[in-house]
Amino acid sequence: MSLSSSITTWGHTHYPFCDLGINCTSKLKPKVLKMKFSKNPSLLVSAVLTKQQTDAAQKKLAQDFKEYVVEKANSVNRALDDSVLLKEPLKIHESMRYSLLAGGKRIRPMLCIASCELVGGDESIAMPAACAVEMIHTMSLMHDDLPSMDNDDLRRGKTTNHVIYGEDVAVLAGDALLALAFEHIATQTKGVSSDRIVRAIGELARRIGAEGLVAGQVVDICSEGISDVGLEHLEFIHLHKTAPLLEGSVVLGAILGGATDEDVEKLRKFARCIGLLFQVVDDILDVTKSSQELGKTAGKDLVADKVTYPKLLGIEKSKEFAVELNKEAQAQLVGFQQEKAVPLIALANYIAYRDN
Amino acid sequence: MSLSSSITTWGHTHYPFCDLGINCTSKLKPKVLKMKFSKNPSLLVSAVLTKQQTDAAQKKLAQDFKEYVVEKANSVNRALDDSVLLKEPLKIHESMRYSLLAGGKRIRPMLCIASCELVGGDESIAMPAACAVEMIHTMSLMHDDLPSMDNDDLRRGKTTNHVIYGEDVAVLAGDALLALAFEHIATQTKGVSSDRIVRAIGELARRIGAEGLVAGQVVDICSEGISDVGLEHLEFIHLHKTAPLLEGSVVLGAILGGATDEDVEKLRKFARCIGLLFQVVDDILDVTKSSQELGKTAGKDLVADKVTYPKLLGIEKSKEFAVELNKEAQAQLVGFQQEKAVPLIALANYIAYRDN
Numbered sequence: 001m002s003l004s005s006s007i008t009t010w011g012h013t014h015y016p017f018c019d020l021g022i023n024c025t026s027k028l029k030p031k032v033l034k035m036k037f038s039k040n041p042s043l044l045v046s047a048v049l050t051k052q053q054t055d056a057a058q059k060k061l062a063q064d065f066k067e068y069v070v071e072k073a074n075s076v077n078r079a080l081d082d083s084v085l086l087k088e089p090l091k092i093h094e095s096m097r098y099s100l101l102a103g104g105k106r107i108r109p110m111l112c113i114a115s116c117e118l119v120g121g122d123e124s125i126a127m128p129a130a131c132a133v134e135m136i137h138t139m140s141l142m143h144d145d146l147p148s149m150d151n152d153d154l155r156r157g158k159t160t161n162h163v164i165y166g167e168d169v170a171v172l173a174g175d176a177l178l179a180l181a182f183e184h185i186a187t188q189t190k191g192v193s194s195d196r197i198v199r200a201i202g203e204l205a206r207r208i209g210a211e212g213l214v215a216g217q218v219v220d221i222c223s224e225g226i227s228d229v230g231l232e233h234l235e236f237i238h239l240h241k242t243a244p245l246l247e248g249s250v251v252l253g254a255i256l257g258g259a260t261d262e263d264v265e266k267l268r269k270f271a272r273c274i275g276l277l278f279q280v281v282d283d284i285l286d287v288t289k290s291s292q293e294l295g296k297t298a299g300k301d302l303v304a305d306k307v308t309y310p311k312l313l314g315i316e317k318s319k320e321f322a323v324e325l326n327k328e329a330q331a332q333l334v335g336f337q338q339e340k341a342v343p344l345i346a347l348a349n350y351i352a353y354r355d356n
Numbered sequence: 357m358s359l360s361s362s363i364t365t366w367g368h369t370h371y372p373f374c375d376l377g378i379n380c381t382s383k384l385k386p387k388v389l390k391m392k393f394s395k396n397p398s399l400l401v402s403a404v405l406t407k408q409q410t411d412a413a414q415k416k417l418a419q420d421f422k423e424y425v426v427e428k429a430n431s432v433n434r435a436l437d438d439s440v441l442l443k444e445p446l447k448i449h450e451s452m453r454y455s456l457l458a459g460g461k462r463i464r465p466m467l468c469i470a471s472c473e474l475v476g477g478d479e480s481i482a483m484p485a486a487c488a489v490e491m492i493h494t495m496s497l498m499h500d501d502l503p504s505m506d507n508d509d510l511r512r513g514k515t516t517n518h519v520i521y522g523e524d525v526a527v528l529a530g531d532a533l534l535a536l537a538f539e540h541i542a543t544q545t546k547g548v549s550s551d552r553i554v555r556a557i558g559e560l561a562r563r564i565g566a567e568g569l570v571a572g573q574v575v576d577i578c579s580e581g582i583s584d585v586g587l588e589h590l591e592f593i594h595l596h597k598t599a600p601l602l603e604g605s606v607v608l609g610a611i612l613g614g615a616t617d618e619d620v621e622k623l624r625k626f627a628r629c630i631g632l633l634f635q636v637v638d639d640i641l642d643v644t645k646s647s648q649e650l651g652k653t654a655g656k657d658l659v660a661d662k663v664t665y666p667k668l669l670g671i672e673k674s675k676e677f678a679v680e681l682n683k684e685a686q687a688q689l690v691g692f693q694q695e696k697a698v699p700l701i702a703l704a705n706y707i708a709y710r711d712n
Binding site (some may be wrong): 004084088089091092093098139143146148149166167168169171172173174175176179182183186187193194195198199201202204205206209210212213214215217218219221222248269 | 413440445447448449452495497499502504505522523524525527528529530531532534535536538539542543549550551553554555558559561562564565566568570571572574575577578
């Protein structure tokens with residue numbers, strides 16, 4: 001499936017949180033602001049407001065979202081900290097905690113919680129699934145970094161797991177996190193029917209396996225050194241390597257929050273767009289940022305002779321493609337309560353305009 | 357927890373299927389036969405039968421169980437074959453299928469199905485879970501065989517997965533099988549309430565992670581080369597390395613089949629005994645059989661300087677311990693419909709008296 005070919009025109013561009021205090025430095029920074037954020041009337045922004053009023057409201061919105069991100073990240077970090085206790089056998093639990101609590105941006109858990117809240121659920125319902133998607137994400141990074149795969153020694157600004165704990169323990173700690181993700185959803189999700197939990201587990205599992213994350217990784221590995229890889233092939237890798245778990249995060253939140261099937265599918269499309277968007281931006285960052293700025297090895301795609309969007313389309317066209325994907329993603333959120341949609345819109349913008 | 361210290365005296369010894377056509381050559385072969393197998397009156401065996409009648413009935417029982425094993429293995433193999441289709445990306449699916457369909461004995465799926473049938477469920481209810489436990493088992497073997505772990509190049513009589521597909525693909529195929537196990541239970545289990553499915557998933561996940569299979573493997577790795585490992589430590593390794601998945605297999609069958617909590621716990625104890633039994637026998641086989649007979653590298657525990665039961669207790673005492681564990685396991689089955697318990701009894705005996 002080619003998502004780029006499915007992009008539709010969307011009347012308005014909504015970028016309410018471009019300046020999130022997360023260094024939105026892209027030239028693609030939008031100028032139009034029409035989105036409501038909170039129930040506070042002072043925050044309602046429209047074309048009738050003056051430039052000063054709009055700027056003030058924009059600043060307030062950015063501040064509100066920054067607070068939202070900090071609050072959610074703190075909740076998620078507390079829940080993750082509680083999910084793996086430091087007990088016997090110490091080495092494996094230390095290894096799991098080392099990577100799980102290494103200070104990731106927690107985008108996937110936030111997407112899961114925001115999606116659940118969008119359809120009327122609350123944070124507590126989504127939290128076990130939110131932790132689960134972060135566990136899976138961490139596992140995939142640990143295994144991807146192994147000497148037999150990307151052979152990376154830097155991740156999230158820290159030495160990679162296998163360098164500290166050994167390759168054997170890093171493989172096993174990844175396996176343990178993968179199993180724990182399912183245990184956590186199955187045993188910790190409260191106040192939700194078992195029907196929804198089973199559906200969420202099936203959904204998450206499908207996003208990981210040989211048609212999901214693993215498919216992307218294996219095709220990526222097999223593509224190294226092949227010079228004639230086309231755009232469709234690249235999209236296959238990216239749609240499978242990054243998008244599945246972002247899709248899983250959003251869809252799990254929606255299912256557990258009680259979304260209708262139709263709304264689940266709209267949110268799935270939203271997630272697929274931001275999944276591809278995430279990877280396009282990753283590719284751009286890989287060639288435009290330093291290792292220190294990224295907190296991981298920069299330029300490694302070039303070294304590995306990997307096919308990337310900048311390589312196929314050039315930097316500027318890649319950035320345009322990112323803007324189109326962001327538009328398409330946000331188009332899926334029309335029809336939901338807009339004030340509840342704001343965190344997802346802001347997260348999509350963050351993914352588009354992040355700089356690491 | 358030390359299972360050996362919890363062994364209780366059990367009045368009678370039941371070994372109805374010692375000669376299963378699976379080369380029961382142990383000197384511990386029992387002589388008493390009191391267990392019923394089928395509803396056919398000619399198969400009821402008791403102390404009042406003559407020697408000839410007992411021998412004939414024993415032969416018939418062995419034949420019946422052999423047929424049971426062949427029939428169930430065929431069903432399981434068909435279901436496993438259907439569970440991973442050969443599709444794109446081909447390499448990962450080939451790798452998964454290579455190890456999953458490499459002709460294992462399917463003991464775990466059989467335990468799962470037999471346990472489900474014991475409590476009144478039928479094969480179709482347990483089959484997705486039965487496939488799932490075999491997927492997990494296969495994954496654990498693939499990862500254990502990796503160069504960074506046991507570095508084994510022979511498994512089930514065949515070249516190990518990483519030797520054929522590469523270390524990177526073997527790690528990923530293991531990950532994919534682990535995820536598929538949960539997907540399979542969540543999406544393929546029919547005719548069972550979601551409550552039971554969620555409980556089964558939580559149970560399976562717990563048996564895999566850092567307090568289950570992974571714990572056993574990591575403590576095993578960390579114990580290599582340490583000469584003063586005691587019996588308690590050895591039991592920890594074995595109770596975690598092998599027993600968890602056998603426990604999971606039996607308990608999943610029981611949960612999905614609708615067992616009461618009390619019966620689930622009796623079957624859990626049965627499973628823990630045969631789990632430890634399995635490993636004790638494995639240790640014995642490692643020093644008494646050739647690689648060709650085992651279908652995997654023999655004597656590797658000695659080479660790796662691993663602590664084993666024969667090393668700690670001697671061969672004869674290890675065999676006696678195996679007999680005690682088998683007794684204790686079978687004591688848990690008293691109170692269930694005995695004719696339905698026969699496959700589990702026979703499977704326990706097979707685990708005790710197998711020669712590879």
